[in-house]
Amino acid sequence: xxxxxxxxxxxxxxxILLIFLAIxxxxxxxxxxxxxxxxxxxxxxxxxxxxxxxxxxxPLKKINxxxxxxxxxxxxxxxxxYEQKEVSQLAQNINDLVRQQKKILAQITAEKNxxxxxxxxxxxxxxxxxxxxxxxxxNSAVENFLGVTREAYLGKNILNLIRNYDLExxxxxxxxSERPITQEFQLIYPEPNFYYLKATPLKNQEQEKEGIVxxxxxxxxxxxxxxxxxxxxxxxxxxxxxxxxxxxxxxxTLREGAIDDPAAAHRSLEIMxxxxxRLAKLIDxxxxxxxxxxxxxxxRWQLVQLKEIINxxxxxxxxxxxxxxxxxxxxxxxxxxxxxxxxxLLAQVLTNLVDNSIKYTLPGGQVLIRxxxxxxxxxxxxxxxxxxxxxxxxxxxxxxxxxxxxxxARELGGIGVGLAIVKHIIKAHGGSIKAESIPNQGSSFKxxxxxxxxxxx
Amino acid sequence: xxARSTFEQELTDLQxxxxxxxxxxxxxxxRAVQFLLQQDAAGANQIISGDVLIDKLAxxxxxxxxxxxxxxxxxxxxxxxxxxxxKFLVSLERMADYAVDIARATLYIYGYPLNRQLMEYTxxxxxxxxQMIKEALDAYVNNDAQRAREMCSLxxxxxxxxxxIFQEAIRAMREKTQPQIVIPAVYFLLISRYLERIAxxxxxxxxxxxxxxxxxxxxxx
Numbered sequence: 058x059x060x061x062x063x064x065x066x067x068x069x070x071x072x073i074l075l076i077f078l079a080i081x082x083x084x085x086x087x088x089x090x091x092x093x094x095x096x097x098x099x100x101x102x103x104x105x106x107x108x109x110x111x112x113x114x115x116p117l118k119k120i121n122x123x124x125x126x127x128x129x130x131x132x133x134x135x136x137x138x139y140e141q142k143e144v145s146q147l148a149q150n151i152n153d154l155v156r157q158q159k160k161i162l163a164q165i166t167a168e169k170n171x172x173x174x175x176x177x178x179x180x181x182x183x184x185x186x187x188x189x190x191x192x193x194x195x196n197s198a199v200e201n202f203l204g205v206t207r208e209a210y211l212g213k214n215i216l217n218l219i220r221n222y223d224l225e226x227x228x229x230x231x232x233x234s235e236r237p238i239t240q241e242f243q244l245i246y247p248e249p250n251f252y253y254l255k256a257t258p259l260k261n262q263e264q265e266k267e268g269i270v271x272x273x274x275x276x277x278x279x280x281x282x283x284x285x286x287x288x289x290x291x292x293x294x295x296x297x298x299x300x301x302x303x304x305x306x307x308x309x310t311l312r313e314g315a316i317d318d319p320a321a322a323h324r325s326l327e328i329m330x331x332x333x334x335r336l337a338k339l340i341d342x343x344x345x346x347x348x349x350x351x352x353x354x355x356x357r358w359q360l361v362q363l364k365e366i367i368n369x370x371x372x373x374x375x376x377x378x379x380x381x382x383x384x385x386x387x388x389x390x391x392x393x394x395x396x397x398x399x400x401x402l403l404a405q406v407l408t409n410l411v412d413n414s415i416k417y418t419l420p421g422g423q424v425l426i427r428x429x430x431x432x433x434x435x436x437x438x439x440x441x442x443x444x445x446x447x448x449x450x451x452x453x454x455x456x457x458x459x460x461x462x463x464x465x466a467r468e469l470g471g472i473g474v475g476l477a478i479v480k481h482i483i484k485a486h487g488g489s490i491k492a493e494s495i496p497n498q499g500s501s502f503k504x505x506x507x508x509x510x511x512x513x514x
Numbered sequence: 515x516x517a518r519s520t521f522e523q524e525l526t527d528l529q530x531x532x533x534x535x536x537x538x539x540x541x542x543x544x545r546a547v548q549f550l551l552q553q554d555a556a557g558a559n560q561i562i563s564g565d566v567l568i569d570k571l572a573x574x575x576x577x578x579x580x581x582x583x584x585x586x587x588x589x590x591x592x593x594x595x596x597x598x599x600x601k602f603l604v605s606l607e608r609m610a611d612y613a614v615d616i617a618r619a620t621l622y623i624y625g626y627p628l629n630r631q632l633m634e635y636t637x638x639x640x641x642x643x644x645q646m647i648k649e650a651l652d653a654y655v656n657n658d659a660q661r662a663r664e665m666c667s668l669x670x671x672x673x674x675x676x677x678x679i680f681q682e683a684i685r686a687m688r689e690k691t692q693p694q695i696v697i698p699a700v701y702f703l704l705i706s707r708y709l710e711r712i713a714x715x716x717x718x719x720x721x722x723x724x725x726x727x728x729x730x731x732x733x734x735x
Contacts, residue, residue: 209656214526216533217655222541225534245544246648447630 062114067106074098074105112141120148127151132159182252182273185259188266190215190228202275204247215271219244224254224271231256232269241276250277285456292458292473296339300332342474346457349481357399360509363435364393366400367426370407374415382420385411388427394508396435398486403506406482409475410439410502417500418443434488435508440501446494454492455480479504521586525595528582531575532602536651538568539606539613543647543712546613547640550620550705551633558624561617565610572607576600594729598722602654605715605722609647612708619705623698629686632679632702636709639675642668643709646716653720659727662720672713679706 075098082089116139123134132155136148176183182199186192192210195218200207203219210218216225223242231238237257244250255272307325315321371387378385396403407426414424422442429436446454450461458473479502483490487507494500542561549557582588583596649665652658683699686692724732 213655214530214533216530216537220533220537220540220651220655222534222538225537243541245541245644249544 063106063110066109066114067102070105070109071098071102074101112139113144116141116144116148120144120151124151127155127158132162180274182271184215184218184271184273185268186215186228186271187268188232190225190232190269192218193268199273202244202250202252202273220246227254227256228269228271231258232266234258235260235266250275251280252276288459289457293343296458296473297336300336300339303332304329304336342478346474346478346481349478349485357401358397359400360395361398361400361403362393362395363403363428363437363506364389366404366407367428367437370404370411371426373408374411377415378424381415381418383415383418383422383424385415385424386426388425390429392430393428394430394435396486396506396508398506402482403486406479406504407437407439409479410504413475414439414441414443414500417441422499430508431505433508434505437504437506438501439504440499442499445496445498445500446492447496448494451492451494455490521582521588521592524578524582524586525588525592528575528579528596528599531571531578532599532606533651533655535568535571535575535603535606536654538571539610540644540647540651542568542610543613543616543640544644546616546620547636547644547709550616551637553620553624553628555621555624558617558620562614565614568607568610572603576603579603591726591729594726598726601722602719605718609712609715612712615708616705619701619708623701626698627692627694628698629682629695629702631682632686632699635675635679635682636702636705639672639679639706639709642671642675643713643716646672646713646720650716650719650723653723654726657727659724662723662727665720666717669713669717672710676706676710679703 075094078094078098079089082094120136123136126134134155136152138148139145176194177197179196179198182202183194183196184192184199185194191212191214195207195210199205199218205218215228219225221242221244223240227238227240227242235258237255240254240256242252242254244252253274253276256269257272258269259267261267307329311322311325315325367387367389371385374385411424411426418424418441424442425438425440427438427440429438446461450459453459454461455476457477460473480490483504483506489505491503491505492500493503542564545557546561548554549561579596579599583593586592588596646665646668649661649668653662653665679702683703686695686699689695721732724730
C-alpha cells in the first residue's frame with residue numbers, strides 16, 4: 058500500500074518533470090533530446106518522491122499504526138513531531154486527543170472506584186437487579202451477610218443468591234407495582250439473622266423500568282433487644298404481681314371475717330408483711346440495678362483490700378453454708394494487690410455470687426472463693442459443685458430477670474437481678490466477669506478487676 | 515430459533531420455580547424445628563396452615579413441567595433437567611409435609627415437661643439435616659457435583675444422632691418416677707424419624723443433582 062503510493066508519486070513526478078523538460082527543450086533548443094530528458098526527470102522524480110516519502114508518507118504510516126492501537130484501547134501512545142507543518146499539526150492534535158481521552162478515562166475510573174469503595178464501605182447490603190431479577194451488582198456487605206463471592210452470582214437470578222421466598226416475592230411485587238417495598242425477613246444461612254429489606258424499582262430518563270435496587274440491613278441485634286425488653290417488662294410485671302396477688306388475697310380473707318379470728322388474722326398479717334417486704338426488696342433492687350446501669354454509683358473510689366472483703370463475706374455466709382452442710386473455703390495468696398473501687402459494691406458482688414453458689418449447690422457440696430493475681434489484674438473466682446447451668450442458658454444468665462428454671466429460682470427466693478447487678482458493678486469498675494459451667498458438676502464465676510488503677514468515672 | 519429461545523426461557527423459569535419452592539421448604543423445616551424447640555404453639559399452627567401454599571406451588575410447577583415435556587420434547591441435558599425437576603418437586607413437597615408433621619407433634623407435646631437431652635439431640639440433628647438440604651440446593655444452584663457427593667456423608671451423622679435419640683427416649687420412658695415424660699418421648703421418637711426422612715430426601719436431591727450434571731446414576735447412601 059505504502060510502496061504503491063511511493064511509486065505512484067514518483068511516476069507522477071516523473072511525467073510532470075518529463076513534460077516540463079520537453080517543453081523547456083522545445084522552447085530554448087528547438088529540438089528534443091529524449092534520453093537526457095528521461096534520465097533527468099527520472100533522477101529528479103526519485104529525489105522528490107524520496108522527500109515526499111520522508112515528509113508525508115512515513116509520518117502518516119506511523120500515525121496510522123498509532124491511531125489503530127488507540128482505537129483498540131491502548132492509550133499509552135505518543136506521536137513524535139515532524140518537520141512537515143500539516144503532518145506535525147495532525148500528530149499534535151492526535152496527541153492532544155489521546156491525552157484528553159486519558160484524562161477523562163482516569164476521571165471515570167476514579168469515579169467508578171470511588172462509587173465501588175462507597176458501596177463496599179456500607180454496612181447495609183446493596184444488590185442491584187435487572188428486570189428479570191438477575192444480579193447486576195452487589196457490595197461487600199452482601200458478600201459478608203451471605204458468605205459468598207460476588208463473581209459466582211453476577212448475572213444469576215436473585216433466588217440463586219438469596220434463597221428466600223419472602224424476599225423474592227417482595228422483589229417481584231416492587232417490580233410489578235413500580236413502588237418501593239419494605240419488608241422484614243429472616244435468612245437461615247449462614248447464620249439465622251433478621252434483615253430489613255427496602256426494594257426500590259429504578260427508572261431511566263424515558264421512565265422505563267430499569268431493574269431494582271435492594272437495600273439490606275441486619276436487624277438481628279435490634280430484634281434481640283426488642284425481645285429482651287418485652288421479656289423484661291413481662292418479667293417485672295410478673296414479679297410485682299406475685300406478692301401483690303398474695304397480699305390482696307389475704308386482705309380479702311381478713312375482710313371476709315378472718316379479722317375476728319385472732320390466730321387467722323395474725324397469720325394473714327404475717328404473710329402480708331412478708332410479701333410487702335419482698336415487694337419492697339424487689340423495688341429496691343430494681344432501683345439499685347437501674348442506678349448501676351446508669352453508672353452513677355461508683356462515687357466512693359478508694360483503695361480496697363479485697364482480702365478483707367472476701368473474708369468478711371465468707372464469715373457472713375458460713376452459718377448458711379453449715380446449715381446446708383456445704384464446705385465454704387477461701388483461698389487467698391499472701392500478697393494480693395489492692396484495687397480501687399467502692400468496697401460496699403464489691404462486697405455486694407461477692408455476696409451475690411456466693412449467695413447463688415450456696416443456693417444452687419446440693420447439700421454436701423463445696424463452695425470455693427479463690428483470689429489470684431493475673432498480670433496486672435486481680436481475679437476472684439467463686440466456684441461451686443452445684444447443679445450447674447446448661448450451656449444454652451449460660452450466655453443469658455447476666456440478663457435482668459433471666460432464670461434458668463423460673464419455678465425453682467423463685468422457690469429459692471431469687472428475683473433474677475443478682476447477676477445483672479454483679480455484671481454492672483464489675484463493668485463500672487473497669488473489670489470483666491466470665492461464667493463457666495458444666496451441668497450437674499458445678500459453675501464458676503471469674504471476676505477480673507484491674508489492680509490499683511484509678512479509673513476516671 | 516424463536517421457539518428455541520422460548521424453550522430456553524421456559525427451562526430457566528422452571529429452575530427458578532424449583533428454587534422458589536426449595537426456599538419455602540427449607541425455611542418451613544427450619545421454622546418448624548425452631549417452634550418445636552421454643553414450644554411455640556402459635557408458630558406451629560402457622561406452619562401447618564402454610565402447607566397449603568407449598569402444595570399449590572408444587573402443583574403449579576408440576577403442571578408447567580409436564581407441559582414443557584409434552585410440547586418441547588427436550589433431549590439430553592434438557593430432558594434430565596425436566597425429569598429431575600419433577601423428582602425435586604416430589605422430594606421438596608414431601609419434606610415440607612414432614613415439617614408439618616413436626617409442627618403437629620409440637621402441638622401434641624405442648625405443655626408437657628420436656629427432656630432437655632432429647633431437645634438437645636433434636637436440635638443437633640436438625641442442624642445437620644438443614645446443612646444437608648443447604649448443601650444439596652447449593653450444589654444444584656452452582657452445578658457442583660462434587661458438593662452433592664460430599665453432602666451425603668452427613669447422612670451417617672443423622673443416623674448416629676437418631677440412634678442416640680432412641681436410646682435416650684427409651685431410657686426416659688423406663689424411669690417410673692416420671693410417667694408424664696412418655697408422651698413427649700414418643701413424639702420425639704417420631705420427630706427424629708421425620709428428620710431422618712427429610713435427610714433421605716435431601717440425599718435424593720443430591721443424587722439427582724449428580725445425575726443432572728454428569729448423567730450418571732449413583733446411589734449415595
